[in-house]
Amino acid sequence: MWEILRTYLAVDVWLAIILIVFGAFSLAVIPRKPNWFMGYRTSLACKNQDTWVFAHKHFGKQMIIFGLIYTVLIFVRVILLDNDAATWVVGLIIAAQVVSVLLALIPTEPALRKEFDKDGIRRR
Numbered sequence: 001m002w003e004i005l006r007t008y009l010a011v012d013v014w015l016a017i018i019l020i021v022f023g024a025f026s027l028a029v030i031p032r033k034p035n036w037f038m039g040y041r042t043s044l045a046c047k048n049q050d051t052w053v054f055a056h057k058h059f060g061k062q063m064i065i066f067g068l069i070y071t072v073l074i075f076v077r078v079i080l081l082d083n084d085a086a087t088w089v090v091g092l093i094i095a096a097q098v099v100s101v102l103l104a105l106i107p108t109e110p111a112l113r114k115e116f117d118k119d120g121i122r123r124r
């Protein structure tokens with residue numbers, strides 16, 4: 001039983017690290033021009049350089065936030081490891097893993113639409 005829990009814990013820790021690193025990478029290394037091969041690629045994000053940079057920065061911050069949330073959930077799971085409540089924490093972590101990228105996309109697109117019009121021109 002401990003071996004299985006240790007394996008799940010290792011996977012969870014790596015996922016949290018990957019999300020944080022991916023988010024930091026998205027903030028720090030933005031591809032020079034909008035393209036459909038690498039980066040945050042939605043039609044509004046690819047309109048121009050301004051929307052491209054904004055989308056990458058917003059998305060990167062969201063990924064870091066989700067990585068930090070995972071880290072907190074992992075610590076809660078470790079604290080509750082010998083408790084029956086650990087089961088629902090494992091379920092919560094698995095559910096969060098499944099939807100994390102989509103949840104990072106959800107606030108990024110409205111933020112893009114709020115900041116830019118449909119042609120990619122900044123509203124402010």
